[in-house]
Amino acid sequence: MKIVLRTEERRLVRRLDGRILPLACLLYLFAYLDRSNLGNARLQGLPQDILNGDPTGVLFDWITSAFYFSYIICQIPATIVSKLVPPHYWLAGAAVGWGLSSTLMSTAFNFGGLFTARVFLGIFEAGFGPGIPLYFSLFYTREEMGLRMAYWFGFAAVSGAFGGLIAFGISMSNVTIAHWRLLLIVEGVPTIILGIISFFSLPNRPEVTHLFNSRERELAIARMNRSASGDVGNVVNKAHIWMAFRDWRIYTGGVIYFGLNCALASISAFLPTIIQTFGNTAAVAQLLTVPPYAVSAVVLTLFSYASDRLQTRGCFMAVASTIGAIGYLLLLTVSSNNHVRYFATFCITSGTYTTIGLIIAWFAHNLGSETKRATGIPMFMAIGQCGSVLGSHIFPETEGPEYTKGFAISCALEFLAAICAIILHFSYRLENKRRNICYGIPDYNVRVDTSEVADKAPDFRYVT
Template sequence: MSKPITEVEERHLVRKLDSYILPMTCLLYLFAYLDRSNLGNARLQGLPEDVLGGDESGYYFDWVNSAFFFSYILFQIPASIASKMFPPHFWIASAAVGWGLASTLMATAFNFGGLVSARVFMGLFEGCFGPGIPLYYSLFYTKHEMGLRMAYWFGFAAVAGAFGGLIAFGVNQIESSISNWRLLFIIEGIPAVILGVLTVALLPNRPERTKLLTEREREIALHRMHKVARGDVGYTVNRAHIWMAFKDWRVYTGGVIFFGLNCALASISAFLPTIIKTFGYTDALAQLMTVPPYAVAAVVMSMVSYVTDRLQTRGLFMAGSSCIGAIGYIILLTVEDNNGARYFATFCLTTGTYTSIGIIIAWYAHNLGSETKKATGIPMFMAIGQCGSILGSHIYPKADGPKYTRGFAICCALELLAALCCVFLHVSYKWDNARRDSLHGKPDPDVSVDTRELADKAPNFRYMG
């Protein structure tokens, strides 16, 4: 280090990183989530009647919705590991162009097979994007900064829910020879392609290679990257750390948590307009009424994530958020005649579920110890969790409406299971830290831990609880 790093220099660098990284990655996720979740709006715009033969049972719609998650799950782990071998801005850009094209081409589908094919390719390319962002952020941000940045990023899923309702409402007002649902796919698909092209020029490469930073800024960025742990870096893969991730029981526990949260998330994304319609609203107004719950979820998630960064603890906050989601489902299950209370319950669903998901991604981005273990462990628990998305796509059949007792009960139980697992993980991390303190002493927080061999199992590595 040529000279000591000052707090002023570090704050300036973080602001510069934020100005480059957050706008592009958040906008990309906004359109990624719009493209994966717009089926719920398209359903109320005539898609089943046009290409699914009416689909009175909702069977075909459920499978079109869940087709995305099969390829998303299968490609997450290999794609995330492979991403370490390529410049991240090119990798992210390619993924955006891919899913944007697939989403836009959904507008050309004229049967069940065409919709499923487009959704499968969309899932493939989004599987190359979503799990790679926590790894990408960890190259630039410290554990004290990750929670809020991940909340900003994932918060755009909630913004997409709100924005998607507004776009769908606007598209409903268009009189055109093209079906409204086809216009919706085109309007929400093309921007992802454009953003993908811009990403190559505007998103920084790895800290040691990016041309968007000065030499001094790269020096500070590299120091920050190794501030807590110094493991495998660059375009390399540590095979031993891949197997460590596969053998880590905490990764699978995270998968159980993510399974429950994603079951709720997928069902909210696909069926929230349908659920709100049961409160007595028209199709167009039901889409508009989805906006406030998503907007509140984005604000609350950012606030809670900021607090978890400051306190450096995440597990108990996740447990509390999951319980809020469960309370929403309990209201929907038990209150039948008060539509005000039932609409309030949708705020609980979105706020509790989105907040927990935003926090868990930041939690594991620190607690896995090395780049390769993060590149394996994060998509592992996310892939397990996305199996919950498949379940969530099939538990609200039309035959269960308007009460949807089965879907609400399953999501409620899984949210409570997620809360219990969060508490268990929090306690296990605290216990492991205390055990290492007693065996090896408390490490100096200003000294980087060498995790090249043992990843998070290094004696001086400490977990965030």
């Protein structure tokens, strides 16, 4: 009987992977292209065309930050409200919205127009970024979540490589429209198309979707309730919202995410510029951004696979974040060897992207209920996105090519993230041990009722 059940479950997971992962990954690919394409647009003449040259780089920094202001403010309310709306409606609407915003950036003729478009880009993406981990947790178990999050978030790294190739191709084209405007159009329009496809293709919640037959629905619901079962469906448990706001671990996760996003924002917006300081032309610098992103996608997948198999996240996060910090340390201490400095960019992208993918998977199953996840995930993400605002202001043109301040701040924050990951790891381990002593070791396949106290339920166990 168990063999038959495992076979049915594997078949169901393959079907879910075939339906959910391709669209979710492609949407995230274009989400990151749309939010980070300013780095390449900068090298294609955007400041000269509409920012009066921007000799200090301050105006460009504020346009980069505009996305994060609205993204931070809207994340928590958007994700809580998303529980009241069918997921495929919500995710498709968000995609069409940010696709339009990104495409309309190409029509801007001054600072105000570009700033406004970036604000709306942040509003719509706020409904997507934290919503996907919540959506995945409806279909995937804790043993499957890390690798699926790696596939999904890995496309943020792929977007860096893909964006560099697109930018290089456009820079070589002979067109009448400004290259940076064409870049924004080419990377914005596909998102709108994908959003429309998602409306018809992404499955709704397991208990109501038409994707499943009766047996598949029964199995999918059992999987969803395996480690926790609480406020299922289009409901919001207000008590769990306040529990999330009182959970110190979420704030510690926010500190980790803050450091990582400071580095991520720096990478997204300034990596082409940093590589250009090695003595490359703008076109070659855009092309050389591809390998670091490609390698980081592979490292993220390998770390996440091992994390799923061992059911531990904190140690892998600490190692990955330390790798990122070492990359910044190399940029700070090695100023004359461009080969070493280029190797450092591989360390930074691999360490940063890997740690972010793992922490999203970590909290997707450690918060106990849908409402606490819908509150807690955007909470630590919102705290973390404040790091993105910082990251977009610590690489001013006037400090190039050394960028000592930016590299030093990012290095320190990556080391801080590693320390916080170790703290969370041992905190979860000690709590699991305490519950095992007090309440006994629970049967993994038995439904855990988390409707009252979410992850504080006696039989709930954390991923460490």
